[in-house]
Amino acid sequence: MKFTIEKKDAKTNARAGHFKTAHGxxxxxxxxxxxxxxxVKAITQESLEKIGFNIILSNxxxxxxRPGMEVIEKNKGLHSFIKWDxxxxxxxxxxxxxxxxxxxxxxxxxxxxxxxxxGRKLFIGPKECMDIQNTLSSDIMMVFDxxxxxxxDKRYASKSMDLTINWAKECKKYxxxxxxxxxxxxxxxxxxxxxxECALRLIEEGYDSYAIGGLSVGEPKTLLLHNAGLVADILxxxxxxxxxxxxxxxxxxxxxxxxxxxxxxxxxxxxARNGTSFTWNGKVVVKNAxxxxxxxxxxxxxRCQTCKxxxxxxxxxxxxxxxxxxxxxxTYHNLYFYNDLIKKCRRSILKGTFDKxxxxxxxxxDPFLR
Amino acid sequence: MKFTIEKKDAKTNARAGHFKTAHGxxxxxxxxxxxxxxxVKAITQESLEKIGFNIILSNxxxxxxRPGMEVIEKNKGLHSFIKWDxxxxxxxxxxxxxxxxxxxxxxxxxxxxxxxxxGRKLFIGPKECMDIQNTLSSDIMMVFDxxxxxxxDKRYASKSMDLTINWAKECKKYxxxxxxxxxxxxxxxxxxxxxxECALRLIEEGYDSYAIGGLSVGEPKTLLLHNAGLVADILxxxxxxxxxxxxxxxxxxxxxxxxxxxxxxxxxxxxARNGTSFTWNGKVVVKNAxxxxxxxxxxxxxRCQTCKxxxxxxxxxxxxxxxxxxxxxxTYHNLYFYNDLIKKCRRSILKGTFDKxxxxxxxxxDPFLR
Numbered sequence: 001m002k003f004t005i006e007k008k009d010a011k012t013n014a015r016a017g018h019f020k021t022a023h024g025x026x027x028x029x030x031x032x033x034x035x036x037x038x039x040v041k042a043i044t045q046e047s048l049e050k051i052g053f054n055i056i057l058s059n060x061x062x063x064x065x066r067p068g069m070e071v072i073e074k075n076k077g078l079h080s081f082i083k084w085d086x087x088x089x090x091x092x093x094x095x096x097x098x099x100x101x102x103x104x105x106x107x108x109x110x111x112x113x114x115x116x117x118x119g120r121k122l123f124i125g126p127k128e129c130m131d132i133q134n135t136l137s138s139d140i141m142m143v144f145d146x147x148x149x150x151x152x153d154k155r156y157a158s159k160s161m162d163l164t165i166n167w168a169k170e171c172k173k174y175x176x177x178x179x180x181x182x183x184x185x186x187x188x189x190x191x192x193x194x195x196x197e198c199a200l201r202l203i204e205e206g207y208d209s210y211a212i213g214g215l216s217v218g219e220p221k222t223l224l225l226h227n228a229g230l231v232a233d234i235l236x237x238x239x240x241x242x243x244x245x246x247x248x249x250x251x252x253x254x255x256x257x258x259x260x261x262x263x264x265x266x267x268x269x270x271x272a273r274n275g276t277s278f279t280w281n282g283k284v285v286v287k288n289a290x291x292x293x294x295x296x297x298x299x300x301x302x303r304c305q306t307c308k309x310x311x312x313x314x315x316x317x318x319x320x321x322x323x324x325x326x327x328x329x330x331t332y333h334n335l336y337f338y339n340d341l342i343k344k345c346r347r348s349i350l351k352g353t354f355d356k357x358x359x360x361x362x363x364x365x366d367p368f369l370r
Numbered sequence: 371m372k373f374t375i376e377k378k379d380a381k382t383n384a385r386a387g388h389f390k391t392a393h394g395x396x397x398x399x400x401x402x403x404x405x406x407x408x409x410v411k412a413i414t415q416e417s418l419e420k421i422g423f424n425i426i427l428s429n430x431x432x433x434x435x436r437p438g439m440e441v442i443e444k445n446k447g448l449h450s451f452i453k454w455d456x457x458x459x460x461x462x463x464x465x466x467x468x469x470x471x472x473x474x475x476x477x478x479x480x481x482x483x484x485x486x487x488x489g490r491k492l493f494i495g496p497k498e499c500m501d502i503q504n505t506l507s508s509d510i511m512m513v514f515d516x517x518x519x520x521x522x523d524k525r526y527a528s529k530s531m532d533l534t535i536n537w538a539k540e541c542k543k544y545x546x547x548x549x550x551x552x553x554x555x556x557x558x559x560x561x562x563x564x565x566x567e568c569a570l571r572l573i574e575e576g577y578d579s580y581a582i583g584g585l586s587v588g589e590p591k592t593l594l595l596h597n598a599g600l601v602a603d604i605l606x607x608x609x610x611x612x613x614x615x616x617x618x619x620x621x622x623x624x625x626x627x628x629x630x631x632x633x634x635x636x637x638x639x640x641x642a643r644n645g646t647s648f649t650w651n652g653k654v655v656v657k658n659a660x661x662x663x664x665x666x667x668x669x670x671x672x673r674c675q676t677c678k679x680x681x682x683x684x685x686x687x688x689x690x691x692x693x694x695x696x697x698x699x700x701t702y703h704n705l706y707f708y709n710d711l712i713k714k715c716r717r718s719i720l721k722g723t724f725d726k727x728x729x730x731x732x733x734x735x736d737p738f739l740r
Contacts, residue, residue, distance in 0.1 A: 038687065042694040067687040074663045075683060083679050293444045309453050313445060317408065317437040324412040324694060
């Protein structure tokens with residue numbers, strides 16, 4: 001995997017770069033919308049392309065349960081099944097098994113668990129996880145890992161880290177198509193020494209690139225940034241660094257400053273469905289009574305099709321009336337905003353004005369906007 | 371109101387025509403998607419325009435409750451509130467008061483009822499109904515009517531018809547802007563003599579045009595067609611005839627043959643949300659197990675963006691996983707199909723080949739397709 005760094009920021013660890021996948025070029029920093037079940041909720045693939053996304057994330061665990069691998073196989077992979085010709089990264093399913101399934105039992109070989117849909121008994125280990133991702137034909141596959149919760153005692157975190165490292169090695173054996181990349185995942189909870197050890201051992205083994213897992217799971221923001229920075233500094237410079245599951249607009253800016261290149265998060269899409277939108281001034285909860293007569297768009301500085309056309313009063317009405325168009329219009333806006341934010345970070349890094357951009361963003365952004 | 375008949379079919383009572391509203395020209399026969407609360411469910415206004423709709427229906431009763439007239443007034447009417455620059459017809463609310471509200475009490479002056487949302491006591495009579503429609507700035511307003519259920523005894527039907535005729539007269543007093551049209555509604559349940567009497571008395575009074583109400587409410591199809599034909603034959607030829615609330619693709623074809631020009635129905639949108647699609651071969655229930663691996667589009671003869679891109683297998687998966695994209699893609703297709711159907715009727719009337727078109731349609735269409 002070749003990662004080209006186009007420019008490094010002088011004042012922070014931020015960088016702008018790009019890499020080529022079997023389905024086109026991905027420019028970094030990049031935000032990947034989450035399409036858990038082969039659809040980014042409440043938006044069409046055409047709209048994702050129109051916004052400008054070149055990569056989305058999908059989920060091994062969920063797709064394995066529904067529609068199942070037979071359907072994907074018959075449809076010749078996930079791209080062709082969902083009609084998305086750009087890149088797809090698939091999460092390995094580890095995180096979902098821990099957060100969704102019941103009665104799981106972890107052994108050295110993998111995890112036995114009951115489906116969260118119909119309760120049927122299933123098993124996924126490194127081999128099964130790679131089999132699924134090979135069938136999906138993901139452009140970027142993630143190794144099977146264990147994601148410990150926060151907080152987590154050190155003894156457990158250490159054992160879990162060993163498991164993740166062993167499973168990563170095992171996954172490598174089933175990585176056949178070298179045009180598809182395999183990323184290892186650095187775990188170690190919030191323990192500095194474990195994080196360092198895990199990163200170093202994975203680097204020694206050698207993977208296409210490396211992700212940081214087990215953060216953005218409820219820990220305080222200082223711990224998120226501290227651990228992310230710590231691991232980012234150890235990871236090879238010439239590989240894209242992916243922090244899984246982050247975050248708020250402010251998190252993204254701070255993590256980019258620490259040298260993180262890739263992000264995914266359900267926040268823009270999930271919040272959209274709950275009626276919360278992200279704007280350059282902060283969050284706007286569209287149901288608020290104060291917007292009842294508000295003829296302004298969600299964000300006067302946004303050029304998305306929702307903001308160019310519809311008023312806050314109309315959006316508020318749609319959410320009050322539980323109309324599907326509400327989540328549709330807000331999802332479009334929130335993803336447009338996240339993409340716009342990250343592209344502006346990228347452009348300012350390339351122009352050498354990233355620090356000014358961050359300063360301006362933070363002075364305008366009120367996370368508690370009412 | 372000027373209705374231009376472009377062509378009359380030689381073998382049936384079908385005709386192709388057009389009329390001009392304050393928001394553009396409407397060509398007939400026409401199907402109006404139902405946008406009850408100021409949004410056609412699960413589709414954007416942009417997509418409605420892209421499909422080719424020039425008029426939608428919205429609902430007085432629903433908009434009066436939510437968002438309420440203050441919001442619409444502040445936004446200078448419904449067109450500007452929902453950002454729809456083409457024509458809007460508003461149903462008078464009579465039908466909804468009977469079907470949705472509780473504890474209603476009908477007097478000569480109007481109906482007292484409790485809101486189906488929060489139970490608050492409300493009153494709508496002819497004046498209130500026109501006030502609301504004037505505030506909405508509807509291009510076509512419907513008179514306030516009583517819509518008796520099916521079946522309905524003759525005594526009630528007759529009394530109810532008198533009420534509807536009186537209310538229609540009353541509505542006329544509040545019809546100020548003559549660029550907006552006021553349509554009267556022919557009631558009379560399924561009684562030939564009442565239907566005739568109602569039509570004649572309304573015609574004598576004189577309205578911009580006339581609708582047929584109280585059909586497509588559960589009566590057998592033979593009764594629907596018989597009553598529709600009966601009234602259509604009495605209504606002035608040089609006015610567009612609107613049958614409210616119909617129907618299936620087959621109903622539309624049959625009603626066009628009887629000289630009906632305008633239609634509205636929740637069927638394409640509601641069925642879409644339940645996973646049923648209309649195709650040139652009949653209904654396709656996308657959740658059916660037989661489509662599990664089916665790589666074909668919903669309808670191989672359809673040129674809509676859903677059919678050009680997505681497979682039945684993917685649509686089935688979306689519905690099984692309860693993903694919003696399922697209703698979104700199916701709503702687009704179903705509305706595209708209804709519009710396509712009605713435009714093809716229109717074109718074949720203009721070309722003098724309507725009977726051939728109907729024959730071919732019926733021979734291909736299987737209402738019980740599996």
